[in-house]
Amino acid sequence: MNNNQEKMDKIVSLCKRRGFVFPSSEIYEGFAAIYDFGPYGVELANNIKNLWWKSMTQWRDDVVGLDSAIFMSPKIWEASGHVKGFSDPLTECKKCHSRLRLDSLLEEHDIFADEKMSEEEINKIFSDNKDKIKCPNCGSKDFTEGKNFNLLVKSNLGNFTGDFTKEPTYLRGETCQGIYVNYKNVLDSARVKIPFGIAQIGKAFRNEITARQFIFRTREFEQMEMQYFVKPEDSAKYYNEWKEIRYQFYLDLGIKPENLKWHQHENLVFYAKEAYDIEYNFPFGFKELEGVHARGDYDLTQHSEHSGQDLSYLDPYTNEKYMPNVVETSAGVGRTFLAVLCDAYQEENIGEDSRVVLKLNPKLAPIKIAVFPLLKNKPELVKKAKEVFDSLKINWRCEFDDNGNIGKRYRRQDEIGTPYCLTIDFDSLENNDVTLRHRDTMKQERISLDKLMEYLKNNLS
Ligand code: GAP
Numbered sequence: 200m201n202n203n204q205e206k207m208d209k210i211v212s213l214c215k216r217r218g219f220v221f222p223s224s225e226i227y228e229g230f231a232a233i234y235d236f237g238p239y240g241v242e243l244a245n246n247i248k249n250l251w252w253k254s255m256t257q258w259r260d261d262v263v264g265l266d267s268a269i270f271m272s273p274k275i276w277e278a279s280g281h282v283k284g285f286s287d288p289l290t291e292c293k294k295c296h297s298r299l300r301l302d303s304l305l306e307e308h309d310i311f312a313d314e315k316m317s318e319e320e321i322n323k324i325f326s327d328n329k330d331k332i333k334c335p336n337c338g339s340k341d342f343t344e345g346k347n348f349n350l351l352v353k354s355n356l357g358n359f360t361g362d363f364t365k366e367p368t369y370l371r372g373e374t375c376q377g378i379y380v381n382y383k384n385v386l387d388s389a390r391v392k393i394p395f396g397i398a399q400i401g402k403a404f405r406n407e408i409t410a411r412q413f414i415f416r417t418r419e420f421e422q423m424e425m426q427y428f429v430k431p432e433d434s435a436k437y438y439n440e441w442k443e444i445r446y447q448f449y450l451d452l453g454i455k456p457e458n459l460k461w462h463q464h465e466n467l468v469f470y471a472k473e474a475y476d477i478e479y480n481f482p483f484g485f486k487e488l489e490g491v492h493a494r495g496d497y498d499l500t501q502h503s504e505h506s507g508q509d510l511s512y513l514d515p516y517t518n519e520k521y522m523p524n525v526v527e528t529s530a531g532v533g534r535t536f537l538a539v540l541c542d543a544y545q546e547e548n549i550g551e552d553s554r555v556v557l558k559l560n561p562k563l564a565p566i567k568i569a570v571f572p573l574l575k576n577k578p579e580l581v582k583k584a585k586e587v588f589d590s591l592k593i594n595w596r597c598e599f600d601d602n603g604n605i606g607k608r609y610r611r612q613d614e615i616g617t618p619y620c621l622t623i624d625f626d627s628l629e630n631n632d633v634t635l636r637h638r639d640t641m642k643q644e645r646i647s648l649d650k651l652m653e654y655l656k657n658n659l660s
Pocket of ligand 1: 372373374375405407414415416417418419420421422424487488489490527529530531532533534
């Protein structure tokens with residue numbers, strides 16, 4: 200087993216053991232490519248979403264929020280091009296009948312194939328390399344020709360005929376369509392003027408053919424998307440601005456600069472005029488974290504034509520009428536979550552001992568402060584520790600722990616990335632102070648309870 204696979208296995212195991220991520224429906228033998236966030240996972244995911252939301256809406260004056268429904272008229276997915284063009288190439292092993300995503304299969308054999316290539320292009324590469332490519336499950340080299348497989352997930356919502364394949368409704372394949380179809384509503388109600396953006400966080404669903412690599416590619420996932428509406432001639436300017444802003448977001452989360460890079464798409468998806476991905480160096484290689492796309496006027500034009508509603512913009516100052524262009528920033532919550540964990544995960548030797556520590560940015564840490572009474576059988580220590588815990592929990596997510604020796608309690612908190620541990624001992628009763636222990640350096644210092652709140656505010660907020 201190589202080191203990267205070993206690191207990935209350790210992260211997956213930590214996620215399960217410490218309540219970050221659970222495989223879905225585990226007591227029923229699982230449910231492929233779906234995961235649940237556990238108690239610490241939901242805190243970390245919420246912290247990521249909150250930071251994204253604040254940086255994209257609250258800290259700007261040109262972006263407003265939206266929360267559109269998952270279900271929308273099926274006409275939207277016709278207009279957007281997803282019913283026809285939203286697909287991945289699928290092949291089937293003729294021996295064991297495993298269904299495989301063709302571009303991923305080629306990639307596993309070090310043959311580059313872009314997911315956005317046409318069916319003909321990818322089949323040509325496939326047949327040129329037939330001798331080299333083996334089924335990962337049975338080793339056979341006998342496959343069907345690659346066929347595009349549509350990724351939209353169908354449902355029977357509102358269809359009571361018993362046959363929903365004829366007139367399906369779809370679970371949304373991307374959140375941004377909800378933004379385009381509400382663009383006019385926002386314009387008319389929120390007193391915004393071009394250039395302006397609409398941001399949304401929400402679930403999306405895709406019938407991914409092969410979903411591996413833990414939460415990197417799942418069939419149900421959450422997106423954080425922002426669509427910025429601009430004058431056509433300003434598109435390149437804002438595109439470059441947003442590229443910089445979005446890259447900086449990951450640096451601000453504390454991700455190491457050497458683990459981030461840009462990837463330019465040569466084969467563009469049907470809606471894009473220009474597309475770059477921000478990639479993170481996962482244990483399984485550099486892979487897409489976020490896409491920044493120049494979508495031109497594709498989406499608003501499509502929805503104007505299909506709905507019969509004019510979605511063009513009338514400039515209130517110049518009376519100029521035009522179809523706005525869109526700059527899209529599209530990130531995944533699960534992928535950011537995984538990148539943050541991979542980046543923070545460390546194993547350290549401490550003398551004879553060792554520890555696993557998540558060196559998370561304190562802003563992201565699920566628990567900010569852990570409070571310990573030195574001994575659990577001393578009611579006076581427990582009482583004081585509870586008082587400290589109660590005074591802090593109003594401002595921060597805290598944890599009270601009186602179980603095991605202090606060393607073990609520190610290790611438990613290190614493993615979930617808690618930046619500060621506070622211990623209440625007998626001196627605390629005399630001096631009204633606590634021992635404050637720092638996660639990264641493991642240094643300990645005494646701090647007076649009068650100064651504690653201010654210290655934590657300065658270092659956590
Ligand atoms: N609206 C544009 C759009 O959806 P995308 O490149 O297909 O573009 C954007 O997806 C982001 O959504 C990706 O960069 C990734 O973070 C996340 N994402 C896409 N498919 C995913 C999946 N199956 N599982 C987890 N995250 C996914």
